[in-house]
Amino acid sequence: MQKLAKPIVFVLAVAPFLWLAFRAYSGRLSVNPIEDITLTTGIWTLRFLVITLAVTPLRRITGWNRLIQYRRMLGLFAFFYATLHVATYVVLDLFFAWDLILADVLKRPFITAGMVAFVAMVPLALTSTRGWIRRLGRRWQLLHRLIYLSAIAAVVHYLWKVKVVVGSPVYYAAIVAALLLFRIAWMWRARRRSALQAADA
Amino acid sequence: MLIRTTPPMRASEITDEPVYLRRREFIRLAGSAAVAVGAAPLLQACAGGDVSADFAGTDGPAVAAGQTPLTNVKPKVVTTDEKLNTFNEITSYNNFYEFGQGKDDPQRYAGRMTTSPWKVQIDGHCNKPAEYHLEDLIRPHQLEERIYRLRCVEAWSMVIPWVGIPLADIIKRAEPTSKATFVAFTTLYRPKEMFGLNEPVLDWPYTEGLRMDEAMHPLTILSVGLYGQTLMNQNGAPIRLVVPWKYGFKSIKSLVRIQFVDRMPQTAWNKSNPREYGFYSNVNPEVDHPRWTQATERRIGEFRRRPTLMFNGYGDEVASLYAGMDLRKDY
Numbered sequence: 001m002q003k004l005a006k007p008i009v010f011v012l013a014v015a016p017f018l019w020l021a022f023r024a025y026s027g028r029l030s031v032n033p034i035e036d037i038t039l040t041t042g043i044w045t046l047r048f049l050v051i052t053l054a055v056t057p058l059r060r061i062t063g064w065n066r067l068i069q070y071r072r073m074l075g076l077f078a079f080f081y082a083t084l085h086v087a088t089y090v091v092l093d094l095f096f097a098w099d100l101i102l103a104d105v106l107k108r109p110f111i112t113a114g115m116v117a118f119v120a121m122v123p124l125a126l127t128s129t130r131g132w133i134r135r136l137g138r139r140w141q142l143l144h145r146l147i148y149l150s151a152i153a154a155v156v157h158y159l160w161k162v163k164v165v166v167g168s169p170v171y172y173a174a175i176v177a178a179l180l181l182f183r184i185a186w187m188w189r190a191r192r193r194s195a196l197q198a199a200d201a
Numbered sequence: 202m203l204i205r206t207t208p209p210m211r212a213s214e215i216t217d218e219p220v221y222l223r224r225r226e227f228i229r230l231a232g233s234a235a236v237a238v239g240a241a242p243l244l245q246a247c248a249g250g251d252v253s254a255d256f257a258g259t260d261g262p263a264v265a266a267g268q269t270p271l272t273n274v275k276p277k278v279v280t281t282d283e284k285l286n287t288f289n290e291i292t293s294y295n296n297f298y299e300f301g302q303g304k305d306d307p308q309r310y311a312g313r314m315t316t317s318p319w320k321v322q323i324d325g326h327c328n329k330p331a332e333y334h335l336e337d338l339i340r341p342h343q344l345e346e347r348i349y350r351l352r353c354v355e356a357w358s359m360v361i362p363w364v365g366i367p368l369a370d371i372i373k374r375a376e377p378t379s380k381a382t383f384v385a386f387t388t389l390y391r392p393k394e395m396f397g398l399n400e401p402v403l404d405w406p407y408t409e410g411l412r413m414d415e416a417m418h419p420l421t422i423l424s425v426g427l428y429g430q431t432l433m434n435q436n437g438a439p440i441r442l443v444v445p446w447k448y449g450f451k452s453i454k455s456l457v458r459i460q461f462v463d464r465m466p467q468t469a470w471n472k473s474n475p476r477e478y479g480f481y482s483n484v485n486p487e488v489d490h491p492r493w494t495q496a497t498e499r500r501i502g503e504f505r506r507r508p509t510l511m512f513n514g515y516g517d518e519v520a521s522l523y524a525g526m527d528l529r530k531d532y
Contacts, residue, residue, distance in 0.1 A: 030304055031290040031501050032357060095505055100494070110492050160492060163355075164402045164473060167302070 009070055013077040016044045017084070034092045041085035045117075046158060046172055048078035049151045053179040060186060072128050075147065079125040082118050110160035117153035120146045148183075151176045228279045228518065230419035268430040271344060271364050278345040279420070285348065286359040288428050290501050295435045296353065297454060298402050299388070299395035306397075307435035313394045314455065316439040325385070325461035328376035335439055339425060341374075342366040346429075347422055349445035351452070352484045352513045358498045363443055365424035369417045371459070377413070381461035384416040385409075386442060389455045403469045409453035410466035410480065411444065412522075420445055420518055423456070446512040446519045448482045479532040483523070484513035488532045 020040050023029050029036040052074040059067050094100050104111045124144055126132070133140050155176045158169040297307035300314075321338050324330040344364055352358045372384070390406035392398040398405050415421065424443045425431060432438035437454025444451050450470050460466075470478035477491050486496045486509040497506040512519050523531075 031287075031294045032304070032499070034499070034504075035304075035357075092504075093506075100497075104494065107489075108492055108494075163477075164298075164302070166400060166402055 006069070006073070009073060013048070013074065016040070017081070034088065037092065038085065038088045041081050041088060042158070043168075045078055045081040045085055046154050048074055048081060049147070049154055050172065050175055050179065052078055053147065053151055053176070057179060057182045057186075060182075076125060076128060079121045082121055086115075086118050110157055113153045113160060114157035117150045117157055120150040120153065124150075148180060151180070227277065227281070228420075230278065230518075268433065270430055271426045274344045274346050274364050274429065276346045277348075279347045279349065281348050281350070281360065283350070283360045284502070285362055286501055291359060291361055291427060292433045292435055294501060296355075296449070297397075297435055297437070299397040299405075299407065299455075300435070301397050302402065310396065311434035311438075314389070314391070314434050314438075315394060316434060316455070319439050319457075321440065321456060322458045323371070323375050323460075324458070326378045326381040326463060327461045328378065329374065331375070335425075338371065339366060339423075339440075342370045344425070345422070347420075347424075347443070347445075349420075349443060350513050351443075351445065351449050352498060352509065354448035354450055354478070354482070354490065354495075356493060356495065356498045356509075357501055358509075358513075359501050362428055363422065363424040364426035364429065365422035365443065367419055368421045368423050368442065369419065371423060372417060375459075375461070377461045380463045382413050383462045383464065383466055384411050384413060385458075385460040385462050385466035386411075386453045386456055387458035387460070388453055389457045404472050405469075407453060407469045408466065409442065409451055409468050410462075411451075412465075414522055415444070418519060418522065420515060446484055446515040448484060450478070451482050481523075481528075481531050483519075483528065483532075484509060484511070485528055485532065486511060488529055 020037065024033060024037065052071060055067050055071045055074065059065055090096065090101060094104075105115050106112070124146055127136060127140065127143060136143060155169070155173045159165055159173060162169050293308050294304045295307040295311075296304070297311060300307045300310040317335075319335040320332050321335060322330075322332045344366060347363045347365060349361060349363060350358055351361050386409045388407035389395070390398060411421070422443050423440055424437075425440050427436060432441065434455075437452075437456075440456050441454040442452045442456060451468075465480055468478075468480060470482075471480055484495075489495050495509055498509045499506050510516070
């Protein structure tokens, strides 16, 4: 069972992509398929960012430390969907019109935010290998805090994109905020404890 | 719904006339009105490339449940050589937030709206305020086929063969007074049938407005059908406004009230976000939405984006309405 867990998580994580590909191939997308692909890959990026960010709080609350085994794969899936999302925009939506893309990224805050979220994920994906973890040592953890920036930028990107800010983008913003606040609270607790221990000594 | 006097117009009858070949756009509107707005040439035709404006390449018009064929429609009052969007495209991809915010929500849920009987109230500054049954409102007027481009503020577009009557006909019947400088429109508010109304997405009911000269413009119509059939609910059945040179949200759906007012009326999207949605909301490739470009659009059914045209390509007819105005300020 233990051995099967990872492949199962992998299959579940790749399933949204396969389902999207199937819908595209079989003509089950809407009459604006590029929009469907953009929205689907975008929302799954955000979902995997949230799931990845949830690993540490869940471990701390439940004490179920095995969860850490899945964190890298989940994070890489966030990057996988983000890459598809950006590729959809560059290739399918604007078809390599780099001048328009550059203007979009510079002029439109919502696209700027999305690009920040994506770019911040690139070094994380590149340094996700065992070799890089070893090489970077303590700095690895520091570097990988970039996921906080990525998640915040992704949520801002979503909030800015919709015409009326209700429902789903608000829920995702709240979840990301809760996951980040948990970390701050945990850090404070750890500090207070060590301060108390120092006082005891 | 509407009284049937002649056999229904078939799609194949209203297209495919060689005389229109090599003409990109063909607009024959009520003469006096066209002159009044300075569009003197009654018959407008610009030279264009090869043309194939028949419905043959499309999968419409299927008769969906609840639709009735519209009869006695004057064909090709406004037409174009551009490829029409299919019936499926026009009826499966809609913005109608009263039925949810997804593009496929209206198709799924708009069927719950009862559209018969339907009354339209006409009031405000006019000599003949009245509440009409839809049939009585439409019957005295000649139904016309108007093939218009529809440009959504979200940067997608379609070409739609509407059937309707000029709004000006209705306005004249109501005899607005000199105080009537604007026209305000209201969509049906019936939360039991329109679940989106239970969410505070916009300040319900949906409202829109036009300046009197915009409302009287011969291109402005009240549509009751498309592809020769009565409207589907997701397209704003049983009667909706169509203003082809403005972003789609100005063309208010499922209309229940037309009110003559003496000041610029508040409109739903403008109230929601005045910086992004102006009262005029003319299609303008040079004035971007604060969050995205309006310079290009995706025609539904096409892969590459295409440039957006000033006034959605109706500049010859409507630009004079805005002479002297700064359209960057009055967006």
